[in-house]
Amino acid sequence: MRSEFVERDGEWIGDITHRGGVTTVRVKLTARFPFRPARVIPVDADSVVWSWHREIDGALCLVADDDHEDLWWTEAPAFLDHVKAWFDGADGGWVTDRPDLDLDRYFASSDRDDRLYVFGDLGPLLGHLVRFDRGTNGTMRLSGLGKRPRRGKVTDKQRFGYVADLGDVTTPPRQWADISALIDPSVEIDRLISDRSVSIVILHYRRGEHDGAVFLEVWPNKANGITARRLIAGADTPEARTARSGPKASALRGRKVAIVGAGAVGSFVVDALVRSGVGQLTIVDGDRIMPGNLVRHLVGPDTIGMYKPTAIKTYIDRRYGAGTVEIEACDSYLLAPTEAIDLLTEHDLVIDATADFAITAMLRSTAEAIGRTVLSVVMQNGGATYRIDVLPSLDGSPALPSSSQAMLEPENLVYESGCGSPISATPPAAVIEAAAAAARHAIGLLLASPLSTVGEVRDLSGQTPPGGIP
Incomplete structure (x- = not known):
């Protein structure tokens, strides 16, 4: 691994040598440094496999929330070793990776709806249309099966969605085309979104022995595509209530x-x-x-x-x-x-x-x-x-x-x-x-x-x- 980085426009540019080859990266010190680690982004975002532990803009997710006992990343050799280990893990397909349920990091958060979407056991709802009803304290609750009425005005008190089961996810989807390809074609999910029958898609997925869920607000855009934005969601199940x-x-x-x-x-x-x-x-x-x-x-x-x-x-x-x-x-x-x-x-x-x-x-x-x-x-x-x-x-x-x-x-x-x-x-x-x-x-x-x-x-x-x- 070469550590000869060159400063350019407030960033450090250099190469990381790993098992899959050599990748040129940009290292940027954020305003919160040294209390948060530097951001590392491949100069060519697509030159690195889009795997787990990457941000929307291609930055590497290097430090987990439980790895903040000290400011170890302030030492350049230790930090660069950690970056190399990230690339080695991605090259190997994260075989020994812990099953973090972080699929939501690949979607920008919604700027139209900041309510908390509360849900129970999704198992019986997989592959079905569902209804959300407005609750207290800025919540929307998944209340069960339901589809948007053909006639009559749908107010903000109710929303309708679809629960998609993605199964074991090895490569995280990053855009709507990736998601649509994973959903049963007979559902015609794009059509349901285009005619406003569905405004929320729940992605139920599995990593290792753990189940996760991402709630997306979806709507058709002018380019004849689908826009997806992440909603705030929280499980209300016996398991979730006792997990801590x-x-x-x-x-x-x-x-x-x-x-x-x-x-x-x-x-x-x-x-x-x-x-x-x-x-x-x-x-x-x-x-x-x-x-x-x-x-x-x-x-x-x-x-x-x-x-x-x-x-x-x-x-x-x-x-x-x-x-x-x-x-x-x-x-x-x-x-x-x-x-x-x-x-x-x-x-x-x-x-x-x-x-x-x-x-x-x-x-x-x-x-x-x-x-x-x-x-x-x-x-x-x-x-x-x-x-x-x-x-x-x-x-x-x-x-x-x-x-x-x-x-x-x-x-x-x-x-x-x-x-x-x-x-x-x-x-x-x-x-x-x-x-x-x-x-x-x-x-x-x-x-x-x-x-x-x-x-x-x-x-x-x-x-x-x-x-x-x-």
Whole structure:
């Protein structure tokens, strides 16, 4: 590979030697350099095979979004080696390439429609005409099969399209002629677009084991051709909704967890477990949502007056979609050891978020008696400390030492009508931090990879109490 590049008109011109030959390229430093890599474009765009990982203008897509840990491209030798590796990969047909679903990069974005097109499972719709209906928040939803009516005015509230199945794509199509050639001729897709029966074409394709989709706005142009522009689209499927839940989400799907205590900490523990993929939850608490709870609780003002378990279930169903997770709301207190036995035997894990010594003691003694585990989480010291205990400890180790400290000064205590004790002074951020830590411990226990055999104590003020983990 030659690195003798010549500067010309603000660009660097030089040759890259690769397995397929020698290619002359232009290297241009963008305004965002060095925080973004330089652009590399073959001087003769068509001298290089039009393969994956190229931009519309022929530039090489050199750096993936997950390759930004440092500014390695500022070193010329490393950058040129990377360019050579790109050409070698393209020459070999990207045999070892990861299956990035980046077909959309080959189409310019639409400047006529900036709405988000939301779609579900495309499988049953492949090869069919479909209808889109206007949704909320600037969305258009693929609502099912449908074709443009022959008569009657079609408004912007509805659009009609066709779902084309391209199958395994080895060479990405770059223009409408490439796309049209891949669609079953009997569909007569060009005619459907020309007579305005179809204004959107969905390209469903496959790379490796993964399915992708590109939404194109299409219309006839004056040159008797078809113009295609990329629309913004997003899948709304169970897979899409859980793809960011983490690598352990599928393993957590079959786990069943009970949370006793649906106050501030307990509510956010529920939310974290739902987001992480836990499939079944039981929430136990006899308290109701008061206006004063809202500043630290997961739920909003529309749940005031509800029992806390029902309020959380209502929130989760609305937030993630009913049926996403199976939640049983038990709007009553845990009162008897027999009830504790039922919870412990019917669930993979019971989490105690009551901050009630008597309930914690009952759950612990019951767990010890029947050989099960309870995870207890509590805020202490006015919110300066959170404590998480694995009860009993997994390896027989002694429990963590006491981490309770002196109460706040009397002048800093806050009382509320109807409450016999000062209300908790725990700040909202501390509640969320404690809940996140408890959720991590819970996931570790559910997957037989505990973070600790005994638990942890964390002083959020920056000083670790005796026995705590800094």
